[in-house]
Amino acid sequence: MTEKQNCILRIDNLIKIFDDAETEDTILKGLNLTVQRGEFMCILGPSGCGKTTFLRCIAGFEEFDGQIYVDGHKCSVPGTDRIMVFQDFNQLFPWKTVEQNIQYPLKLQGLRDKDELRRISEESLIKVKLQGYERYYPHQLSGGMKQRVAIAKALALKPALILMDEPFAALDAMTRSELQEEVLRISEQEGSTVIFVTHNIEEAITLGTRILVFQKGGQVVFDEKNPIKRPVTPLAENYGAIWEKLHRALHSEDGG
Amino acid sequence: MRKKEKKGFWIQIVFIALMLVVWETAARLRLFGPRSEIIFPPLEAIGRAFVLNFAKGYGGVSLWRYIGNSMKLLGEGLLIGIILALILSGACMVSVSFRRIYSLVIAVMDLLPGVAMLPVVIIIFGISPGVIVFLVVHSVLWPMSRNVLDGFLAVPRIYVEAGKNIGLRGISLLLGVYLPASVTYVISGLKVGWARAWRGLISAEMIFGIASCPGIGLYINQMRVNLNNAEMYATLLVIIIIGLIVQYGILVPIENRTVKKWGMSR
Amino acid sequence: MNKMSAGLLGLSLLMCIGGCGIRNQNTVSNEQKSLNIAYQYGLAYTPAIVAKEKGLIEEAYKEATGKEVSVTWIQMNSGADINTGIASGDLNVGFMGAAPAITGVVKDVGYKVFTNLSGQEHSLMTNEDDVRSLKDLVGSSHQIALVNIGSIQHIILAKALSESGLDPHALDSNIVAMKHPDGMAALETGNIACHLTSSPYTYMERSSGSFYELDEVSKAWSADDSFIVGVAATSLYEEDPELYKALCDGIRTAMEYMDTHMGEVAEMTCELDGNTKEDELKYLESGSYTAETNSLFELARFMSDAGFIDTMPDSYEDLVFDNVLGD
Numbered sequence: 067m068t069e070k071q072n073c074i075l076r077i078d079n080l081i082k083i084f085d086d087a088e089t090e091d092t093i094l095k096g097l098n099l100t101v102q103r104g105e106f107m108c109i110l111g112p113s114g115c116g117k118t119t120f121l122r123c124i125a126g127f128e129e130f131d132g133q134i135y136v137d138g139h140k141c142s143v144p145g146t147d148r149i150m151v152f153q154d155f156n157q158l159f160p161w162k163t164v165e166q167n168i169q170y171p172l173k174l175q176g177l178r179d180k181d182e183l184r185r186i187s188e189e190s191l192i193k194v195k196l197q198g199y200e201r202y203y204p205h206q207l208s209g210g211m212k213q214r215v216a217i218a219k220a221l222a223l224k225p226a227l228i229l230m231d232e233p234f235a236a237l238d239a240m241t242r243s244e245l246q247e248e249v250l251r252i253s254e255q256e257g258s259t260v261i262f263v264t265h266n267i268e269e270a271i272t273l274g275t276r277i278l279v280f281q282k283g284g285q286v287v288f289d290e291k292n293p294i295k296r297p298v299t300p301l302a303e304n305y306g307a308i309w310e311k312l313h314r315a316l317h318s319e320d321g322g
Numbered sequence: 323m324r325k326k327e328k329k330g331f332w333i334q335i336v337f338i339a340l341m342l343v344v345w346e347t348a349a350r351l352r353l354f355g356p357r358s359e360i361i362f363p364p365l366e367a368i369g370r371a372f373v374l375n376f377a378k379g380y381g382g383v384s385l386w387r388y389i390g391n392s393m394k395l396l397g398e399g400l401l402i403g404i405i406l407a408l409i410l411s412g413a414c415m416v417s418v419s420f421r422r423i424y425s426l427v428i429a430v431m432d433l434l435p436g437v438a439m440l441p442v443v444i445i446i447f448g449i450s451p452g453v454i455v456f457l458v459v460h461s462v463l464w465p466m467s468r469n470v471l472d473g474f475l476a477v478p479r480i481y482v483e484a485g486k487n488i489g490l491r492g493i494s495l496l497l498g499v500y501l502p503a504s505v506t507y508v509i510s511g512l513k514v515g516w517a518r519a520w521r522g523l524i525s526a527e528m529i530f531g532i533a534s535c536p537g538i539g540l541y542i543n544q545m546r547v548n549l550n551n552a553e554m555y556a557t558l559l560v561i562i563i564i565g566l567i568v569q570y571g572i573l574v575p576i577e578n579r580t581v582k583k584w585g586m587s588r
Numbered sequence: 589m590n591k592m593s594a595g596l597l598g599l600s601l602l603m604c605i606g607g608c609g610i611r612n613q614n615t616v617s618n619e620q621k622s623l624n625i626a627y628q629y630g631l632a633y634t635p636a637i638v639a640k641e642k643g644l645i646e647e648a649y650k651e652a653t654g655k656e657v658s659v660t661w662i663q664m665n666s667g668a669d670i671n672t673g674i675a676s677g678d679l680n681v682g683f684m685g686a687a688p689a690i691t692g693v694v695k696d697v698g699y700k701v702f703t704n705l706s707g708q709e710h711s712l713m714t715n716e717d718d719v720r721s722l723k724d725l726v727g728s729s730h731q732i733a734l735v736n737i738g739s740i741q742h743i744i745l746a747k748a749l750s751e752s753g754l755d756p757h758a759l760d761s762n763i764v765a766m767k768h769p770d771g772m773a774a775l776e777t778g779n780i781a782c783h784l785t786s787s788p789y790t791y792m793e794r795s796s797g798s799f800y801e802l803d804e805v806s807k808a809w810s811a812d813d814s815f816i817v818g819v820a821a822t823s824l825y826e827e828d829p830e831l832y833k834a835l836c837d838g839i840r841t842a843m844e845y846m847d848t849h850m851g852e853v854a855e856m857t858c859e860l861d862g863n864t865k866e867d868e869l870k871y872l873e874s875g876s877y878t879a880e881t882n883s884l885f886e887l888a889r890f891m892s893d894a895g896f897i898d899t900m901p902d903s904y905e906d907l908v909f910d911n912v913l914g915d
Contacts, residue, residue, distance in 0.1 A: 127483050144486040154480050160584045161502040170498075171488035205585025223488070355677030356823060357698045381760065381895070441770055448779045449731050449764050531737055531765035534729075540737065540765070546668045547688065547738035548897075549695040 074226055074259050075101040075124070080132040080284070082119055093119045094284035096132070101227075106253055106260045108274030110267060110316060116284035117263045121229050124261070125150045137226050146171060149220040153232040155212040158204040158219075164191070165200035168219045175223075190218040193252055210241040217249065221256065230262045234269070246272055250296065267312050271305065272298045279315040288315035363552040371552035372559060380544050380553075383536065385560065392537035393564075395451055396523050399458025403515065406459070407466035412496045415474050424467070432464035436522045437529055444530075451535045454526050461522035462515035469511025473504025505580045506587065513573060520565060621649075621657040621831060623824075626670045626682040629663060631788050631868075632706045632816045634857055635877050636683050638842040641856060645838030652837075653830050666736070671697050680824045681835060685740040686814045687896070690888045693907055694897045698822050701884070701908040702832070703839050705816040707876040708787040710744055711794065712805035716781045722749055722804050726758045730781035733764050733771035738896065740815065741784050743887070746894050748808035756894040775799065786815070788863065788871040811876050813883045814914075825909055836879075836911060843877050881914030 082094040093116040101107055111117040123130045126144035134141045136148060151157070158167045168187040177183060191197050194214035204212055213233055220228050230249075234242040250273055253260055264270055270277050271292065279288035288311070294302050346365050352358035363371075375385040414421035436457040447453045477500050485499035501508070527539025538561065545554040581587050623645065627636045639645055640661045649657045662679070664670050667688025673679035675697045683705055693700060712722075712732070719725055725732070726749075734741040742763065746756035766774060768789045774780040775793065783793065784805060793799055809815075818839060825832050846853050850872060858868035885904040892900035901907055904915060 125483075125487065127486070144483075144489075146487070146489050148487075150483070150487050152480055152484070156478065157480050157484050159481065159484070159499070159502065160586050161505065161580070174489045174494075203584055355675060356821070357675035357677075357696065360695060360697060361672050361675045381757070441773065444766075444770065444774060444779060445777055449733070449766075449774060529765075531763075532731075533737060533763040533765075534731070534761045543765075544737055547666075547691070547736065549668070549671055549691055549697065551672075 072102045073100050074103045074105075074137055075099070075261075076133075076135040077124075078133040078135075080120070080123060080130055080134065082116070082123055082128060082130045082284075092283060094123070094130070097284045097286070099286070101259065101261065103259055104257050106262065106273055106275045107278065108262045108264060108270035108276070109278045109280060110264060110270050110288075110312060111280030112282075112316060113265065115280040115282055117280045118231055120280070120284055121150070121231050121261060121263050124148060124227070125229055146175065146223050147226040149223055149225040149228055151213070151216045151220055151228065151230045151233045153235050155209045155236065156204075157216050158212055160204050162203075163200065164196070164202050164204070164207070164215050167204070167215060168222050171219065171223055186222050187218075190222040191215075193221055193255075194218045194248060208241075210237055210245060213237070213245060214248070217252070221252065221258075226259065228258050228260045230260060232264055233262075235264070235266070242269075249273065254296075267309055267316070268300075270312065271308060277308075277312065279312060281318065287318055288312065360549060361551055363555065367552040368555045368559070371550070372556035375541075375553055375556050375560070380541060380548075385538075385541060385557065388536050388538050388541040389560070389564070391451075391535050392523060392527065392539070395454045395535075395537065396458055396519060399455045399523070400462055400516065400519055402455070403459040403462030403519070404466060404512070407463050407470050407511070407515075408501070411467050411470040411474055412493075412500070414471055415496065415500060416492075421471070425471070428464050428468050428471075431460070432468065434460075436460045437525055440526070440530055449532065451532060453530060454523060454532075454535075454537070457522050457526045458519045461518040465518060466508075466511040466515040469507045469514070470504065473507025473511075474500050476507070477503040505584070509573070509577055509581060512576075513569075516568060516573070517565075520561075520568075524561065621655065621828070623657055623659045623681065623831060623835070624662065624673075624679045625659060626662045626664045626673055626679050628665070628667075628670075628683060629860075631857070631861055631871055631875065632708050632786065633683055634853065634872060634875075635705055635839055635842040635846060636818070637857055637860070638845055638853055639838045642842070642845070644841045644845075645834055648837040648841065649831060649834035652834060657831060657834070667692075671695075674699050674819070674821055677821075677823075680821045681818065683816060683818050686817050686884060686887055687738070687740040687743050687891065689817050689819050690884075690891055690901075690907065691738075691897055692819065694888075694899050694901060699819040700822065700825070700906075701817045701881065701912060702820040702825070702836055703818040703879045703912060704814050704881040704884075704914060705818050705839070705877070707811045707813050707815045707878075707882065709790050709811045709874060710741065710784070710786045710805055710809055710815075711790040712745070712748075712782055712784045712802045713775060713793045713799040714782045714802060715775055715778055715799055717800075719781065719802070720800065722752050722754060722759070722802060725762065725782065726754060728762070730762060731764050732759060732762045732782040732784055733766040733774055733780045734784040735768060735771070736765050737763060741786065743891060743894075743896060744805060744809040745784055746896070747887075747890055748804040750890070750894065751808055752804050787811075787875060788861070788867070791871060791874070809883075811874065814881045814887070817881065817884070820909070840879050843879060846872070846877055879913070881908065881912060883915065884908070885915055 077097060077099040080094050080097040084091045084093055097120065109117045119128060122128045124134055125148050126141060162170060165187050168190060169183045172183060172186060187200065188197065191200065194217050196211060196214050196218065199207070199211070207215065234245050237245065246269060262273055271294065274292050276291050277288065278286055281287045293304055294308065342365060349358070349362050349364040354362040379385050410424055414424050443453050443456050447456055481499050481503050485495050490498045524539040527537040528543045531540040531543060538557065542554055542557050545557060627633050645659050646657055649655065667684035670679065670682035670684050671688060671692045674682055689701060716730060719730060734745065736742070745759060749758055750756040764780065768785050771780065771783045771785060772789050772793060775783040785793065794801065820832060820835060851869060854865055854869040854872055858865045861868060863871065884907060888901050888907060891897045
């Protein structure tokens with residue numbers, strides 16, 4: 067019973083076929099999955115395995131066959147209960163300031179109280195350590211800062227699910243590890259449920275409480291809880307072993 | 323950067339001064355035939371005519387009134403044209419069939435000079451300032467639509483998805499994402515549309531003069547008929563000045579407050 | 589880079605000035621004489637068209653001097669354009685309405701009238717039942733289409749008003765400038781209340797039978813009064829009397845030819861005017877084509893009195909060259 071209540075995402079037989087006039091490409095062939103509340107689920111996989119498409123189906127950006135339930139509700143179109151953080155730095159609206167970017171979705175949800183709006187945007191900016199940047203326009207920010215704002219925007223909405231599609235892949239190594247720490251801290255503090263797509267094994271081990279590996283067609287070849295206690299460092303016990311396992315799962319296609 | 327801009331400014335000033343010198347020399351040397359001073363008056367005569375246009379005008383009516391009438395018709399036409407362009411381009415994003423049809427309409431209509439349609443327009447609208455407004459709408463609608471539509475089609479998918487993600491649908495998506503995201507296109511559409519409308523207005527007024535609502539084009543025509551060429555050139559000067567005021571007083575500030583401020587220049 | 593752009597600028601300016609200078613030399617000294625004549629479209633210009641088609645000016649010149657002259661005919665759209673052409677020296681001769689010709693003389697464009705060309709009937713037609721005289725129009729919002737503000741039709745309207753004891757400018761703000769065929773169409777569709785036009789549109793509108801004619805206008809300026817005149821540059825008259833005479837003779841011959849061969853002329857011009865031969869002949873016969881002016885000075889005096897021109901010519905002789913007869 068508790069198991070069922072805790073289940074925030076259930077996916078039944080998810081099928082996604084891209085068909086242009088000439089080719090028909092099955093990206094996801096019948097995927098089943100459940101995600102528990104508070105889980106930080108990292109999805110690893112080679113390019114073309116369907117991990118991004120999977121995320122986009124959940125977000126409602128793609129049409130698909132099968133069922134997706136979020137908090138027990140069937141989803142097929144985008145909604146504010148599932149907020150996507152993209153890899154592209156340009157996901158903020160350049161015509162709005164940092165503050166407006168965060169407040170705009172809240173206003174759309176009917177929140178009109180100016181003080182409340184300011185309080186929420188300030189609070190979420192503090193969480194991503196960007197207080198003082200309220201009035202900046204996105205083009206005045208660095209890539210890392212833009213991603214922080216995107217995360218703050220997601221947090222302000224308090225969605226059931228935060229979907230992250232390789233959000234740090236285009237950042238330099240230092241900024242990336244900085245942001246990884248922030249995301250880790252925030253997700254623990256907020257108890258958010260995150261699905262995090264990456265192609266980086268270290269990132270998956272560092273962030274995930276649960277790690278999945280996809281192979282072609284959205285086939286789940288690995289699905290285990292991360293045994294390493296946070297904060298994860300390369301020196302932690304089992305780090306080498308789990309890395310080895312994931313690496314093998316990732317390259318299983320080549321071997322077979 | 324500053325220094326370069328300043329230098330560019332001075333080059334322009336020098337160029338204008340040089341052109342004035344050329345004009346004055348040509349006028350003083352009476353290069354344009356036996357009655358050169360009539361068709362190519364010296365600057366001083368044009369300057370005097372400039373003042374007289376406003377002080378005395380023609381038939382007791384100051385040029386101010388002509389300008390007022392023209393600007394009123396222009397304003398109405400521009401407003402209607404811009405709003406129509408936004409609505410129709412927006413409709414194109416909803417229906418692909420409509421987009422196909424409208425693209426064709428734009429391509430065809432944009433080729434037609436407004437004044438060539440005058441007889442048809444008169445039959446539809448009757449003899450009224452509405453005809454001039456229609457021609458202004460015609461000159462602004464198609465270039466504006468083309469630009470807005472191009473802009474809408476070029477909106478990055480990520481903005482659209484981010485917009486859908488936060489709950490924007492249909493019209494709110496159009497106004498909340500498509501329109502601001504294509505602001506560079508909208509502004510360049512405005513620039514082209516405004517210039518065409520301004521020219522279209524004056525040529526329409528020159529051909530189709532309504533004496534009860536006299537505009538700048540009619541004034542130029544009257545000056546031409548009466549061989550008051552200095553007054554005519556002075557009126558052309560007024561046209562240029564109004565054009566520059568709109569360009570630097572309205573369009574450039576709009577650009578600074580949007581595209582430049584948002585870091586969206588193409 | 590900068591030097592280059594400065595050089596380019598200087599070069600283009602030089603070409604500009606140089607071009608202007610060169611352009612004006614070809615009219616003065618030339619092996620073969622040339623004459624540039626501007627005319628306009630329509631029935632009222634028929635003598636000019638006859639002279640053009642039959643080469644009458646060339647013929648007259650050859651007969652008198654034994655030399656050739658090359659005549660270039662240019663069709664233009666308005667008296668204002670022709671005025672500019674003559675002032676710049678590009679044109680030697682032009683045919684235009686009496687009103688712009690008077691304006692041109694008064695403004696010292698450098699020409700005078702060398703012949704009358706034609707007189708035509710003018711009419712003011714209305715499709716409104718409550719308009720039966722000019723008085724009914726004054727103060728109303730009824731619009732009157734005519735070809736241009738400041739045109740001879742506009743002045744005829746002012747003259748008709750003045751002769752009815754009204755302010756000559758009382759209907760100025762009722763005017764809408766429209767080409768003759770557009771004005772006729774607008775009258776027919778009811779888009780406009782009145783149309784002031786000239787032959788042949790006058791006949792077309794009369795024959796339709798559905799309009800009422802306000803005859804103050806046709807009385808104010810009849811087919812006997814000068815409507816279209818020919819003007820010639822003073823330089824032509826002074827510097828080349830032989831060519832000037834050939835010009836006058838050529839036009840007079842054209843008028844004589846029209847008197848004797850009207851049917852043939854109608855055949856020649858009916859296609860140009862878009863009428864059937866029969867109609868064309870009817871229209872042509874209703875006009876008056878003489879070299880003698882009629883009421884030209886009276887027109888000038890009226891234009892001055894009503895403020896259409898700033899200065900008044902002193903005498904009839906100020907308007908015309910000394911070979912022209914009439915008043």
